[in-house]
Amino acid sequence: MMFEITAEPLDPGPLVAAVRRDESGAVALFYGVARNENLGRKVLWLEYDAYPEMAIKKMREVADEVRAKFTVTGVGILHRTGRLEIGETSLLVAVSSGHRKEAFDACHFAVDRIKQIVPVWKKEVFEGGEEWIEGHVPGVEDGSP
Amino acid sequence: MMFEITAEPLDPGPLVAAVRRDESGAVALFYGVARNENLGRKVLWLEYDAYPEMAIKKMREVADEVRAKFTVTGVGILHRTGRLEIGETSLLVAVSSGHRKEAFDACHFAVDRIKQIVPVWKKEVFEGGEEWIEGHVPGVEDGSP
Amino acid sequence: MKVNVRLFAGLHQMVGKREIVLDVREGATVRQLRERLGEEYPVTEAFLSTLVCAVGEEYVPGDYVLQEGDMVALIPPVSGG
Amino acid sequence: MKVNVRLFAGLHQMVGKREIVLDVREGATVRQLRERLGEEYPVTEAFLSTLVCAVGEEYVPGDYVLQEGDMVALIPPVSGG
DSSP: OEEEEESSOOOHHHHHHHHOOTTOOEEEEEEEEOOSEETTEEEEEEEEEEOHHHHHHHHHHHHHHHHHHSOOSEEEEEEEOEEEETTOEEEEEEEEESSHHHHHHHHHHHHHHHHHHSOEEEEEEETTEEEEOOOBOOOOTTSOO | OEEEEESSOOOHHHHHHHHOOTTOOEEEEEEEEOOSEETTEEEEEEEEEEOHHHHHHHHHHHHHHHHHHSOOSEEEEEEEOEEEETTOEEEEEEEEESSHHHHHHHHHHHHHHHHHHSOEEEEEEETTEEEEOOOBOOOOTTSOO | OEEEEEOOHHHHHHHOOSEEEEEOOTTOBHHHHHHHHHHHOGGGGGGGGGOEEEETTEEEOTTOBOOTTOEEEEEOOBOOO | OEEEEEEOHHHHHHHOOSEEEEEOOTTOBHHHHHHHHHHHOGGGGGGGGGOEEEETTEEEOTTOBOOTTOEEEEEOOBOOO
8 A cells, every 4th residue: 555645756666566466467547647728728737735644644545445345455546746747647546456347446436536535736827827726625524614 | 559569578657658648637557467366276377378460450449449439538558478477467558538537438448348359368377287268259240250 | 712724725825824823712613713714814705615624634514613722724625636 | 272370379389389281172261271270180179169260360250261371360269458
């Protein structure tokens, strides 16, 4: 298992090695990548902020949810912070499993949950302006923010 | 795009770089990995054979099917041949897309189709014997082998 | 009582500080803390309704009662990935 | 007429050769080519029914008519991945 928030470029090699077990027949690895367009705007670069200690804690919770819901052999998550140029990787999520369907489904679920509860924020700097993207309001037990 | 049959260890770096475009916000990368157990048998190692020229041709067909069915920005496939120890990667499939759902769905579809039509074969060497695994009979138009 | 408050993303950029100390009455809830932030930094007004609070690295509801010295994080809608 | 035949996986291992030449009558189909393989290499009998043929790197049906010099690949059920 491996969970990191880092300003350095993300390296998938150690992550995949960390989630693989000898029982793993499949690894699904997801790359979130800075792309050059959003909402019809030409994006120049991205900037990510995070609450690192809590982000790591929430990543571990996502991994716990994945293990409760799917038959997997490993889960790992890396998120980058700071300025990212177009084409750079902001997020890596690796899930290993005995078989491919579980690996795909579990990795997709993990990415969805990360975007819902992990305290990380993205600013888009586009031609003519910039904006901190308001994605998902993380839930609390009674539902009231 | 990148399609290879090789006896060398597979490297995801150049593959992901080959499928990514500046419009890609997501890359789904699948690793098929030699695992230590199958059908209740302890697997010692695997051996892969391929019909390389035709395998490359069929990989390209899989990529064409993916592009016809999903909105993706790139597809690449690498398959290894020869002897693989437990934990080594036999297959890498990378699909880039604007968004994550398409990347996951398209990559999963590609892996399924590879296992149906690409002429590659796996021998399992297990404790007490060995067996060429008979997976899928590739279809021909009239359905009769 | 004094509460330490961490700011992130747009909120950090607006206020210009990573961490501030807010003064609230004994027994104040995180909802009241948010209102206090709006009074101290009017520029944040428009964003207050979207903020969730975390105490001890855990999301808490708006009626969570704060204690002296609590480390509170004000969490805008998350947008990682 | 003579037809070049490529063998893979278990078939390669059984026959001990990567490529063989089989002699079939003019106008023979790939189904008849498979039967010819079984006569020449009885060890392959049990596997013939599972074999698909490819000509020119394309899967062809059993009634595909071969031509002199065709390169035929005998494809066992595939198991890549």
